Amino acid sequence: MRKLSRRDFLGMSLKSGAATMFAGIFAPTATSLMGLGGVAHASTKKITPFTFAVLTDAHLYDIPDHKFDAILEKSVADVNSLQPAPDFVLYGGDLGQSGKKEELIKGKRILDKLKMPYKIILGEHDYYLDMGKAWRALFGDEHWSFDHKGTHIIGMNSILVDDFWSMRNLTPLERMGYMEELECHQCGLWGVQEKQLDWLEKDVKKLNPDTPILIMTHSPLWDYYPRWNFQTVDAPEIRQILRKFEKVMAIHGHVHQVVYNSIGNISSAGLLSTSWPWPYPPVDLPYPNIRMNRADPGDFEDGLGSHSIDLASNFDGIVNYRAFSDLLPENVKRGIKL
Amino acid sequence: MKNIHGFITFKNVSLATCVVITLIALGSVNAKTPPTSAEMEDQKNMLMSAVKRGDDLWHTAKLGSNGLACGNCHPDGSATNPHTWPKYQSNLGKVGTLREMINWCIAVPLLGTPLASDSDDMIAMEAYVMYTHRGVAIAPAKYEQHGATPVVSGPGYPNANSGNR
Numbered sequence: 001m002r003k004l005s006r007r008d009f010l011g012m013s014l015k016s017g018a019a020t021m022f023a024g025i026f027a028p029t030a031t032s033l034m035g036l037g038g039v040a041h042a043s044t045k046k047i048t049p050f051t052f053a054v055l056t057d058a059h060l061y062d063i064p065d066h067k068f069d070a071i072l073e074k075s076v077a078d079v080n081s082l083q084p085a086p087d088f089v090l091y092g093g094d095l096g097q098s099g100k101k102e103e104l105i106k107g108k109r110i111l112d113k114l115k116m117p118y119k120i121i122l123g124e125h126d127y128y129l130d131m132g133k134a135w136r137a138l139f140g141d142e143h144w145s146f147d148h149k150g151t152h153i154i155g156m157n158s159i160l161v162d163d164f165w166s167m168r169n170l171t172p173l174e175r176m177g178y179m180e181e182l183e184c185h186q187c188g189l190w191g192v193q194e195k196q197l198d199w200l201e202k203d204v205k206k207l208n209p210d211t212p213i214l215i216m217t218h219s220p221l222w223d224y225y226p227r228w229n230f231q232t233v234d235a236p237e238i239r240q241i242l243r244k245f246e247k248v249m250a251i252h253g254h255v256h257q258v259v260y261n262s263i264g265n266i267s268s269a270g271l272l273s274t275s276w277p278w279p280y281p282p283v284d285l286p287y288p289n290i291r292m293n294r295a296d297p298g299d300f301e302d303g304l305g306s307h308s309i310d311l312a313s314n315f316d317g318i319v320n321y322r323a324f325s326d327l328l329p330e331n332v333k334r335g336i337k338l
Numbered sequence: 339m340k341n342i343h344g345f346i347t348f349k350n351v352s353l354a355t356c357v358v359i360t361l362i363a364l365g366s367v368n369a370k371t372p373p374t375s376a377e378m379e380d381q382k383n384m385l386m387s388a389v390k391r392g393d394d395l396w397h398t399a400k401l402g403s404n405g406l407a408c409g410n411c412h413p414d415g416s417a418t419n420p421h422t423w424p425k426y427q428s429n430l431g432k433v434g435t436l437r438e439m440i441n442w443c444i445a446v447p448l449l450g451t452p453l454a455s456d457s458d459d460m461i462a463m464e465a466y467v468m469y470t471h472r473g474v475a476i477a478p479a480k481y482e483q484h485g486a487t488p489v490v491s492g493p494g495y496p497n498a499n500s501g502n503r
Contacts, residue, residue: 061405097405181397182413228413276410279417294482297411297447298429 046313047150047212053079053116054216054307056092056253057273059125062102067300071274071324072110075306078322080115082308087148089114090155092253092271093123093218099176101134108138119144123218123253124159124190124229128179129172132157143196145203151212151311154203158217158232158252161190182228182278189226190219191233201241212315213248220252220268222261225281230255239266249317249338256303258321258332260290267338269319277303277327290336292327301325309338385465388458392466395459402448408440408463411447415470417482425479437464 058072079089091111096103104126111118122142126135132142142157164186165175178184192200204213215221221238224230232238242248243265250268256278259270277295285291295303302325310318317338321328373381395401397409412418423436429446430438440463441452453460 059410063405066404181409183409276406278411278413281416294417296428297443300447 047311047315049311049313050087050149050151051082051084051308051310053082053086053089054092054251054271054309055079055089055111055274056271057094057123057256057275058107058110059094059097059273059275060103060107061097062100062106068275069106069110071301071304072107073113074301074324075274075304076110076113078306079308080113086116086308088116089118090153090216090251091118091120092216092251093121093159094125094253094273094275095120095123096126098180099126099129099134101130104134104138119146119153119155121155121216121218122157122159124179127157127159129176143192143199151214151315152204152207154200154213154215156192156196156200156215156217156238158192158219158221159190159229160193160196161188164188187229189231189233190229191235192217192238193234197234197237197241200238204241204245207245209244210246212311213242213245214311214317215242215248215250217250217252219254220259220261220270221250221266222263222268224255224259224261225283228278228281230281239263242266247315249315251309251319251338258290258292258328258336259285259287260336261286269336269338271307272303272305272321272323274304274306289329289331291329292321292323292332293329295327296325299325303327310335385469388462388465389469391459392462392464392469395463396466401444401453402450404449406448408443408448415467418467418471419480419482420464420467420471421474421476422478422480422482436467440464440467 055072055075058068060066060068060072079086089111095107095111111120120139122132122135126132136142143155145152145154147153164178168186170178178187207213215238217232219232220230221232221235223235245265248266250266251271252268253271253273255270256273256276257270257280258272259280261268272292277292279294280291292303303323304325305321305323305327307322308320310320312318318335319338320335321332395408396412396415397407399405399407401407418436418439420436423439424433426433427439427442429442434442437455437460440460441455444450445452453463
């Protein structure tokens with residue numbers, strides 16, 4: 001039954017045809033197809049307001065005193081300096097660049113300087129050298145959830161691709177090299193895959209629809225720019241599982257940029273990296289006013305930053321981009337409403 | 339207008355020039371035939387070979403010393419805006435060329451050794467960047483506020499497979 005309903009849903013979303021290929025027109029089409037009635041409503045359920053911080057995409061190299069080490073150190077110090085202190089920190093993946101144990105150990109050593117607890121998910125750069133072995137040994141489960149002051153918080157591994165390496169007889173190092181290239185032409189589209197969809201379905205089954213949901217994945221849960229894997233291939237299934245909730249906030253790494261979208265009951269925000277910024281891909285943005293300015297390549301901190309997210313008692317969220325240089329237009333400086 | 343002998347009118351000069359140009363043009367048709375489709379194919383293959391070499395260089399850490407490649411920040415050659423060069427570039431502190439900017443990126447963000455401007459590697463890098471932007475209008479000094487100009491990609495650049503296109 002469950003699989004059938006997923007397939008039915010997928011067939012339905014495919015009928016929206018080319019709309020799924022273009023960010024700009026995807027949201028309204030999908031919303032009307034899903035019968036979600038358009039604008040998401042803020043939950044009236046009271047949560048205890050809180051603030052948490054988010055860091056992502058450090059891309060650390062196994063090179064001593066690398067410039068990205070210093071930027072991650074700076075972002076950790078920035079989070080530690082926040083007043084009031086965030087309750088916890090979420091880390092959005094790509095802690096390392098080439099999946100090496102040494103990169104991940106270095107990253108953990110820096111993240112362990114956070115004064116508050118943190119939860120972390122995988123990015124493709126952490127994974128494809130040893131298929132996540134070193135990462136799991138350091139950080140535990142690839143997907144998880146917890147409840148905090150009335151909000152249900154979910155983290156998932158969205159970077160799983162089908163085997164493209166066996167038929168090419170690639171070594172683990174070569175496989176990692178393919179995945180390190182954003183525009184990898186052989187790697188295919190990634191997603192959370194069936195096991196995690198089953199897990200997610202069970203995880204939220206008993207929650208009331210008025211439960212505020214916050215979900216973090218490495219890649220966006222909408223079809224932004226597949227060529228750079230600015231997408232999660234089974235995002236439609238994830239959105240279907242979460243559609244019963246009044247309001248879902250989604251945050252994601254991978255894009256190294258300010259970006260926003262809203263589909264049905266889910267609003268999404270992309271996050272700044274602590275390594276390098278990425279330009280906007282050649283598609284229309286669904287919300288073109290919510291983006292960052294061009295970064296100066298001569299300023300190694302431009303385009304980078306940390307984030308704090310404030311959740312109000314009615315589960316309105318504000319994403320505060322804490323850019324390390326003068327990157328943000330005025331409307332984004334004031335924070336983005338989720 | 340007079341010629342050196344002073345007795346040919348302007349009109350006569352024009353006429354004479356037209357006749358000469360016509361003769362040259364007719365002569366060149368006879369002297370050089372257009373390339374055959376096989377020759378055109380060879381030329382295209384030589385270009386694509388340079389593009390492929392540039393693509394490989396673009397995505398290797400070997401040009402630098404800190405692990406980074408050009409492709410880290412510029413996937414698909416994006417945010418390089420090759421159609422806007424030459425122009426004043428603040429990082430160069432002068433009016434410079436795309437090749438000079440490539441070398442600046444190798445030297446500064448990548449901490450590498452700049453390439454010789456006329457080297458096969460540099461020409462290949464330029465071929466790759468230009469090829470990803472084929473069809474984009476030339477616009478010297480145009481400022482791209484958001485970094486990326488539409489990248490021309492996909493069909494036409496033979497790359498094995500793609501799940502991503």
